[in-house]
Amino acid sequence: MSFEYTLKKKSKDTKARLGELSTPHGNIETPIFMPVGTKATVKTMTPDELEDINAQIILSNTYHLYLRPGHDLIEEAGGLHKFMNWDKPILTDSGGFQVFSLSDMNNITEEGVEFKSHIDGSKHFISPEKSIEIQTALGSDIMMAFDECPPYPADRDYVKKSLEMTTRWLERCIDAKTRDDQALFGIMQGGMYKDLREESAKQIVEFDLPGYAIGGLSVGEPKELMMEVLDYAPDLLPENKPRYLMGVGTPFDLFEGVMRGVDMFDCVFPTRVARNGLVFTSEGRVTVRNATYSRDFTPLDHNCDCYVCQNYTRGYIRHLLKQNEILGVRLTTYHNLHFLLEMMENIRNAIAEDRFLEYREEFYKSYGLEVD
Amino acid sequence: MSFEYTLKKKSKDTKARLGELSTPHGNIETPIFMPVGTKATVKTMTPDELEDINAQIILSNTYHLYLRPGHDLIEEAGGLHKFMNWDKPILTDSGGFQVFSLSDMNNITEEGVEFKSHIDGSKHFISPEKSIEIQTALGSDIMMAFDECPPYPADRDYVKKSLEMTTRWLERCIDAKTRDDQALFGIMQGGMYKDLREESAKQIVEFDLPGYAIGGLSVGEPKELMMEVLDYAPDLLPENKPRYLMGVGTPFDLFEGVMRGVDMFDCVFPTRVARNGLVFTSEGRVTVRNATYSRDFTPLDHNCDCYVCQNYTRGYIRHLLKQNEILGVRLTTYHNLHFLLEMMENIRNAIAEDRFLEYREEFYKSYGLEVD
Numbered sequence: 001m002s003f004e005y006t007l008k009k010k011s012k013d014t015k016a017r018l019g020e021l022s023t024p025h026g027n028i029e030t031p032i033f034m035p036v037g038t039k040a041t042v043k044t045m046t047p048d049e050l051e052d053i054n055a056q057i058i059l060s061n062t063y064h065l066y067l068r069p070g071h072d073l074i075e076e077a078g079g080l081h082k083f084m085n086w087d088k089p090i091l092t093d094s095g096g097f098q099v100f101s102l103s104d105m106n107n108i109t110e111e112g113v114e115f116k117s118h119i120d121g122s123k124h125f126i127s128p129e130k131s132i133e134i135q136t137a138l139g140s141d142i143m144m145a146f147d148e149c150p151p152y153p154a155d156r157d158y159v160k161k162s163l164e165m166t167t168r169w170l171e172r173c174i175d176a177k178t179r180d181d182q183a184l185f186g187i188m189q190g191g192m193y194k195d196l197r198e199e200s201a202k203q204i205v206e207f208d209l210p211g212y213a214i215g216g217l218s219v220g221e222p223k224e225l226m227m228e229v230l231d232y233a234p235d236l237l238p239e240n241k242p243r244y245l246m247g248v249g250t251p252f253d254l255f256e257g258v259m260r261g262v263d264m265f266d267c268v269f270p271t272r273v274a275r276n277g278l279v280f281t282s283e284g285r286v287t288v289r290n291a292t293y294s295r296d297f298t299p300l301d302h303n304c305d306c307y308v309c310q311n312y313t314r315g316y317i318r319h320l321l322k323q324n325e326i327l328g329v330r331l332t333t334y335h336n337l338h339f340l341l342e343m344m345e346n347i348r349n350a351i352a353e354d355r356f357l358e359y360r361e362e363f364y365k366s367y368g369l370e371v372d
Numbered sequence: 373m374s375f376e377y378t379l380k381k382k383s384k385d386t387k388a389r390l391g392e393l394s395t396p397h398g399n400i401e402t403p404i405f406m407p408v409g410t411k412a413t414v415k416t417m418t419p420d421e422l423e424d425i426n427a428q429i430i431l432s433n434t435y436h437l438y439l440r441p442g443h444d445l446i447e448e449a450g451g452l453h454k455f456m457n458w459d460k461p462i463l464t465d466s467g468g469f470q471v472f473s474l475s476d477m478n479n480i481t482e483e484g485v486e487f488k489s490h491i492d493g494s495k496h497f498i499s500p501e502k503s504i505e506i507q508t509a510l511g512s513d514i515m516m517a518f519d520e521c522p523p524y525p526a527d528r529d530y531v532k533k534s535l536e537m538t539t540r541w542l543e544r545c546i547d548a549k550t551r552d553d554q555a556l557f558g559i560m561q562g563g564m565y566k567d568l569r570e571e572s573a574k575q576i577v578e579f580d581l582p583g584y585a586i587g588g589l590s591v592g593e594p595k596e597l598m599m600e601v602l603d604y605a606p607d608l609l610p611e612n613k614p615r616y617l618m619g620v621g622t623p624f625d626l627f628e629g630v631m632r633g634v635d636m637f638d639c640v641f642p643t644r645v646a647r648n649g650l651v652f653t654s655e656g657r658v659t660v661r662n663a664t665y666s667r668d669f670t671p672l673d674h675n676c677d678c679y680v681c682q683n684y685t686r687g688y689i690r691h692l693l694k695q696n697e698i699l700g701v702r703l704t705t706y707h708n709l710h711f712l713l714e715m716m717e718n719i720r721n722a723i724a725e726d727r728f729l730e731y732r733e734e735f736y737k738s739y740g741l742e743v744d
């Protein structure tokens with residue numbers, strides 16, 4: 001059956017968990033990182049290449065697709081899977097985050113959000129119902145509820161009122177949802193306030209949804225504060241449902257999130273930095289764009305067996321990046337996504353074999369991160 | 373043995389010919405179109421993708437590689453094949469054409485050409501010896517002689533003096549050449565003057581080189597004038613050597629060139645227009661970037677079996693191009709190169725089966741070209 005989450009194993013010494021989520025487009029092994037395909041394409045990559053590196057699910061953005069090319073056009077094409085030629089699971093966000101962070105103006109009311117397009121300044125209105133209408137047209141496997149994501153810092157009173165509206169919006173999303181082949185995930189808010197996180201969680205969990213997300217993190221707060229919230233937030237969500245930490249995706253964030261009981265992650269970080277010439281390697285970050293690599297004819301990562309590392313050198317890739325050759329960003333993007341997806345696979349194996357903490361320590365040492 | 377050209381068949385009713393050229397990196401079936409990899413990359417494509425579409429040989433540019441990343445760096449990487457991960461044949465031009473067309477200043481003397489880099493204005497000097505030194509470091513299978521390519525229009529006197537210098541430069545190139553695993557092709561000049569073309573051909577053919585090129589065409593002259601020269605120029609070159617028409621590459625040019633006895637072509641046209649959203653199809657050119665294709669969910673070319681046409685639609689590709697998504701130019705480039713390489717294969721088959729003119733007529737009718 002679709003959208004069934006099976007908790008396969010709980011780690012003995014941490015809150016890390018192994019699970020599987022079924023969707024109409026296939027099963028997802030968790031914990032998992034979801035590459036971001038903002039505008040119906042994971043930048044530079046074909047869907048076949050995503051399959052090569054074992055991407056199980058990708059994320060796409062409702063706000064961007066609503067503006068360009070329009071959800072009606074994508075519906076006419078047969079839905080987002082068909083439009084972009086990706087037949088594995090897709091999760092779409094609700095558009096809420098971009099409406100607040102990207103649009104030129106936004107006016108939030110109980111009804112929804114009026115905003116101006118960041119592209120041409122045109123006026124638009126997205127409500128919970130509209131967000132679900134768009135995501136229904138896109139036909140994603142997992143839809144996200146339309147929520148308000150308060151900025152950091154935000155005062156307690158604002159955050160409290162906001163999370164309560166987010167709950168009312170969630171209820172409207174549930175009412176607006178029509179398709180059985182799509183799941184709707186609720187989003188916990190509450191800012192950096194523990195009691196508000198508890199309140200938000202309590203409210204959204206009552207709807208017994210197939211999955212829940214932790215929103216409102218990685219919005220500019222100090223890393224320690226994010227970790228403080230992560231220490232308790234996942235525990236506020238049901239054990240038998242997948243937990244998704246939105247917008248988070250450095251190797252460190254993924255390890256720390258998994259260790260605290262998170263199952264799903266997404267972030268533009270690995271693909272964005274790849275386009276700037278920064279790659280993840282087993283020995284830490286390498287800014288391959290730097291002159292120091294111009295005559296380095298070894299692979300990006302000396303311990304990587306991906307297509308890029310088997311065929312190209314740092315010196316060649318640096319040349320491509322310096323010359324703004326598209327192949328350069330193709331290769332760094334491919335490697336970075338492969339790196340993160342393989343790391344997640346290693347994490348899953350480590351959990352299965354009850355050696356998550358050992359693997360984390362080993363990875364951190366090699367990558368140059370502090371093991372606390 | 374390397375660089376042996378075998379004339380396998382002569383067309384009955386045209387001057388089209390079927391041949392095979394051996395190189396240290398494999399054999400090339402002619403007539404052939406060579407995709408251009410200016411800066412050690414065929415823009416947007418991996419070498420594997422080039423193999424997928426049966427590219428037999430690619431061209432790379434001495435001028436660009438000399439400036440960035442430098443031929444010494446490429447030599448240190450093990451040569452151009454290894455640097456860019458392409459183990460099939462490579463032809464390098466001499467740098468002459470770019471020195472004249474791209475550099476900010478150039479001063480031509482008998483010794484060579486002084487010029488300023490189009491990138492940073494730095495001063496450089498390329499002589500026949502220097503061009504061969506660079507191409508030797510690159511390790512291309514086929515090197516081109518350093519020539520002067522007169523602009524159009526150019527007066528008879530200038531063109532005559534120029535072609536004579538080009539012959540003297542050819543002799544210096546031959547003297548400077550050191551590696552047995554590289555062939556050197558001479559270049560016929562002579563502008564639009566038949567007697568000067570004859571004089572140039574006579575002079576360069578005396579060196580009994582493994583191949584010859586027709587230079588100085590497609591430099592701004594009217595199409596009819598180019599065809600006028602093409603009517604006799606290939607015949608001035610030996611029948612038992614491959615003939616390469618430089619810088620020419622529309623479908624029309626390829627058919628007309630083949631029909632007049634040309635064996636090799638290169639041009640940035642198919643890849644450059646692809647990046648602007650223009651694709652070749654069996655039914656003519658399609659500017660897929662246009663709004664008219666936004667809801668066209670059919671393939672780029674309705675009769676194409678390439679990876680792109682089997683998996684993506686015009687509407688999706690238009691969306692990608694409009695959003696400046698890299699996957700868009702990847703897909704149009706892949707299709708355009710596939711289209712031209714398949715067309716050349718069809719041409720070879722048609723010559724083999726003595727139906728070149730029929731295939732040309734059929735193609736022209738479908739593509740929307742006049743059959744004269």
Ligand SMILES: [Zn+2]
Nearest residue numbers: 304306309335
């Ligand atoms: Zn790699």
Ligand SMILES: [Zn+2]
Nearest residue numbers: 676678681707
């Ligand atoms: Zn095609």
